[in-house]
Amino acid sequence: MKALSLVELKKRNNLDTFLEKWKAGEKFTFLAGSEKALPKYTAAFAKLLRDAVAGDAAAKKALGTEQGRKIIPLTSLAKTAEFGGSGGGKQVTGSVKYGRLSALKLSEFDTSAFLTISTPFASGKLVTTIKEASDVKAVSDFNMALDKILDDPDGMNLTVAGFRFTNIIGCIPVTNGEPKADLVLVKIDNKKHRLIPAAFISYKMGTNAKGFQNYSGLSDKSSPEIFKHKETKQFYKTLESNNKRNVTTDAYQVIKDKMIIGKSVWGMDYGSAEYHVDNVHFLAQGEVSISGGRVTYSHVHKNGDFNFSKEYQPVFGARRTTGRNNHGPDGIYVTGYRIGIFPRAYRTSWLSDT
Numbered sequence: 317m318k319a320l321s322l323v324e325l326k327k328r329n330n331l332d333t334f335l336e337k338w339k340a341g342e343k344f345t346f347l348a349g350s351e352k353a354l355p356k357y358t359a360a361f362a363k364l365l366r367d368a369v370a371g372d373a374a375a376k377k378a379l380g381t382e383q384g385r386k387i388i389p390l391t392s393l394a395k396t397a398e399f400g401g402s403g404g405g406k407q408v409t410g411s412v413k414y415g416r417l418s419a420l421k422l423s424e425f426d427t428s429a430f431l432t433i434s435t436p437f438a439s440g441k442l443v444t445t446i447k448e449a450s451d452v453k454a455v456s457d458f459n460m461a462l463d464k465i466l467d468d469p470d471g472m473n474l475t476v477a478g479f480r481f482t483n484i485i486g487c488i489p490v491t492n493g494e495p496k497a498d499l500v501l502v503k504i505d506n507k508k509h510r511l512i513p514a515a516f517i518s519y520k521m522g523t524n525a526k527g528f529q530n531y532s533g534l535s536d537k538s539s540p541e542i543f544k545h546k547e548t549k550q551f552y553k554t555l556e557s558n559n560k561r562n563v564t565t566d567a568y569q570v571i572k573d574k575m576i577i578g579k580s581v582w583g584m585d586y587g588s589a590e591y592h593v594d595n596v597h598f599l600a601q602g603e604v605s606i607s608g609g610r611v612t613y614s615h616v617h618k619n620g621d622f623n624f625s626k627e628y629q630p631v632f633g634a635r636r637t638t639g640r641n642n643h644g645p646d647g648i649y650v651t652g653y654r655i656g657i658f659p660r661a662y663r664t665s666w667l668s669d670t
Contacts, residue, residue, distance in 0.1 A: 319347060320393040322376070325369050329566075329636055330399045335362055336664050337398075342526065345394045351523060355387045398526055398662065413456035414442055415463030417486035417502065426510040433500055433513055433593060434491040443491055451489045451498050454519045454604070458487040458499070461606045471504045476611035477598040477618040481514045495593035496583030499600075516596040518582065523602040523614040525627035525661035532580035532657045534632065535642075539584050542576050542657075544645055551632040552644030555653055568666045569632040571657070574622055577630045580657040582619045595619070626660060626667060633658035633666070 318324065325331045337344070339362075343351040365388055367375035378384050385391070422440040430438040437443065446452050462484070466472050471483035485504040490497045501515035520528035534551075536543045551569045558567060571577055578586035583594035591597050602614025617628065624630065634653040642650040660666050 318395040319391050320344075320395045320399060321390055322369050322379075324395050324399060325365075325390075331366065331369050333398055333663075335365070337526075338362075340664050342664070343524075345396045345522065345527070346389075346392050347394050348392070351527075354389075358387075361387050396522070396527065398529070411444060412442070412446060412452055412489065413459050414488075415459035415486055416466055417459065417488070418442060420485070420504075422511075424509060425504075426508070429510070429512050430488075430500075432492060433497075434488060436491060437488055443489055446489050446491070448489070448498070450519060450521045453521075454499055454600075455487050455489050457604050458501075458606075461604055462486060465606060469504075470506055473609055474501075474606065474611050475609055476515070476600075476613075477616045479515065479597055479618075484514060485511070490593055493593075497593040497596045500593075516591050516593055518596045518599045520599065520601040520615075525625075525659040527601065528659070530633070530656040530658045530662070531630050534655045534657055539579055541584075542579055545573065545576060547571060547573055547576060548632070549645045549648070551634075552642075552648040552650060555634055555642075555650040555655070556644075556648050559651060564636060566636055566663055566665070567634045567653075568658070568660070568663065571630055571632060576657070577622060578620070580630055581617065586619070591619070629660040630657050631660050631666065633662055635663075 320334070325334055335357075338354055339357045341353050341357070343353050345351050361384075364375050364378055364384070368379050379388060379390070422437075422442070425440075427438050427440060434443060446455075462472065466485075471485040473480065473482045474484050475481075481501055481503065483503045483505065484501050486502050487499055488502055490500060496518050497516040498519040499517040500513045501517070503512040503514040504510075505512060522528050532538055532542070534542065534548065542548055547569070554569065555567060557563075575587070581599055582596050585592065585595040588595050597619055599617045600613040600615070605612045615628075617624070632655075634655045636652060637654045638652065640652060640654055642653060642655050644650055
């Protein structure tokens, strides 16, 4: 994960996002993984930061002093999704911890049920590296938490988000394609020597609604059904009008159709009879804990539960940026926006409206 340097703040509208977040007293993510607020916002230091980003040598030097580093510790802050980062995304490769799964001789088990989930696992191999840092952490943390309390070769019964999963032996990453699911809990059947996918999970970094970038894209590739929807067309028309009127601010639109929300949060096959990689059981975020057969995360949202807090409410969103060309439905063409379906807290200003 990159540091939130002056160079990064100069990109897009990152500086405005930073100052807005700081002024509101919101928490920032540090490279070490912690989240905490900065010292109280002051107009003087905000100006100093603006001058430094603009290239003023004296301002840069002032930020480099001990006091400057304490108030605005840029070299310690992470470039998270709201600043155009990927939360670790495709930038790193890490080793995965499998706990009890690593002790199994996979060749003795039928793993064919994972053919569409992870080809390596279906062929009897544990995936040792993943390019998604969030998946490395999520899989490893779950397996280590389970390993501490698991004392039965037949696995453990677990409850999470109102679902009960039996005989869970571990967790693996989804490695085939780019579906909604990132993680799958593995059920063991020692009598039939089978390993079976039990729970499909979409995993997000961070511990709040600002901790991840979006729920879904808003292109024909992301979901043709959403792309052609009348609400999507209305949003693209608003952005088209903004282009013509030279409006330079971000934009959002509340989503009314539950179908759009369901497919963007839980997968393109939301509403189908069975759970799978594109119709997940739940979205999970942040740290995992397992105690007494109960699994908890920093945040969980169950498939079909449309009772979102305002911060997590899915909305059509468009962030002003350069070099973006967007082809919308019915030939609508929009420039200068990064478009998607975001949690409403992606922009603090989007929360101020009723």
